[in-house]
Amino acid sequence: MKTCLVVDDSRVIRKVSRRILEDLGFEVAEASDGVEAMAWCSAVMPDVILLDWIMPVMDGLEFVVRLRGEPGGETPRVIFCSGETEIDRIREALDAGADEYIMKPFDGAIVAGKLHDLGLLEELAA
Amino acid sequence: MIDPMDRAFISALCLARAGLRIDPDRSYLIEGRLASVARREGFASPVDLIQALRASGDERLGWAAVEAMAMPETQFFRDRAVFDHLANEVLPALAKAREGEPVRIWSVACGTGQEIYSLAMMLAETPGLADRAELFGSDLSERSLEKAQAGLYSQFEVQRGLPARGLVRHFEKRGEGYALSPRIRQMVRWRRVNLLDDLSRFGQFDLLLCRNVLGAMAPEAQVRVRAALGRALAPGGRLVLGLKDGGELLTSIAPEIGLYAAPGEGGPMNVEPRRMATGSGSMVVEL
Structure with missing residues (x-):
């Protein structure tokens, strides 16, 4: 079973994302900021990380830069999931090491589509 | 509500003009698509729009209705x-x-x-x-x-x-x-x-x-x-x-x-x- 780490300081968003990902067959873990996510990743790298940008303690951008510098940190696919919708900000996230970018508000179809395009989901429901 | 006779009329219009097969039983689809045409064309409701169409046979209005029914779903890089x-x-x-x-x-x-x-x-x-x-x-x-x-x-x-x-x-x-x-x-x-x-x-x-x-x-x-x-x-x-x-x-x-x-x-x-x-x-x- 593929694993996904959901990193978001909003409990509601984590819950919504968890439901979407579990419906798509993922095993889900949660972290509420970049430091917690880092701790999780040092134990075991997930297949994919759904990553909020603005969070206390360590934000998503700093997290992805640090992750990519860790041993094995190139492995997880990182999908930002953020309320930032400016093109320059999205470019910044991709340049920092993210593979994909989802703008909030999002839905299950958008998440499934991005996972499919990254090769993490075989079948895409029509 | 658009009644079955009017839905059949719209279905037949789509078939004749564009070869489109619109199931007249799909009342939700027909109502929804025609509602926006009706609003745009200044009718109080889709029913009024259909009445005007039946009465006048207006070419342009007919196309507006057919085109609304034809709009396909599409997305970037589909498949x-x-x-x-x-x-x-x-x-x-x-x-x-x-x-x-x-x-x-x-x-x-x-x-x-x-x-x-x-x-x-x-x-x-x-x-x-x-x-x-x-x-x-x-x-x-x-x-x-x-x-x-x-x-x-x-x-x-x-x-x-x-x-x-x-x-x-x-x-x-x-x-x-x-x-x-x-x-x-x-x-x-x-x-x-x-x-x-x-x-x-x-x-x-x-x-x-x-x-x-x-x-x-x-x-x-x-x-x-x-x-x-x-x-x-x-x-x-x-x-x-x-x-x-x-x-x-x-x-x-x-x-x-x-x-x-x-x-x-x-x-x-x-x-x-x-x-x-x-x-x-x-x-x-x-x-």
Whole structure:
């Protein structure tokens, strides 16, 4: 079973994302900021990380830069999931090491589509 | 509520004008699509709109109703495997066969433009192909074409199928939406086309995409359109149908991604001249 780490300081968003990902067959873990996510990743790298940008303690951008510098940190696919919708900000996230970018508000179809395009989901429901 | 008689009237109108098969029992769909036409045209309700249509037989109003019922769902890079195959195999082969002449590509029933723009972005990102194609988009719906030509999409639309790298490379934010760059927009020409009309006047094309509409047409209309598309293919040209459309009367090339050639034309792409557009058939008609 593929694993996904959901990193978001909003409990509601984590819950919504968890439901979407579990419906798509993922095993889900949660972290509420970049430091917690880092701790999780040092134990075991997930297949994919759904990553909020603005969070206390360590934000998503700093997290992805640090992750990519860790041993094995190139492995997880990182999908930002953020309320930032400016093109320059999205470019910044991709340049920092993210593979994909989802703008909030999002839905299950958008998440499934991005996972499919990254090769993490075989079948895409029509 | 639109009553069954009125729904049957709309269904028959769609069939007669555009070969579209609209199930008269789909009251929610019919009501929803006609509500926006009614509002736009100044009617209090879809029922009033249908009454006016019945009474006057107004040509333009009739088309407005049919076009609203025809609007296909579409998204960027729908069925990614199709686009990968076109980029890696079909387009390079067509460009090579055309030896410097532009490759002519037509997105038939292009809806709001995502399909042909996906191809345009792909071509723009491929060295050697960027300036080697003429892209055309056509649809029955004027409103879809207006939106396609504007190239302005909602946040939701740019997240369906379009990779974030593509968004960053080719779009800029405008208000709440995202505007496609002029460079990509200018690669495509648009024209309103009813597929039941004579398609031969548009000349022949090296690549036709018709992935959104056949399944919505009545069986007789499907046969007619398939045959017309076969004739609109240049020698060695390729036709992409929807994955559920089926390629009866055509030559299968890679049916798993909907790729076909004209009857008897499955061989290598070659440089036989294309039949060009005639008279009123120029695709270079501004809306």
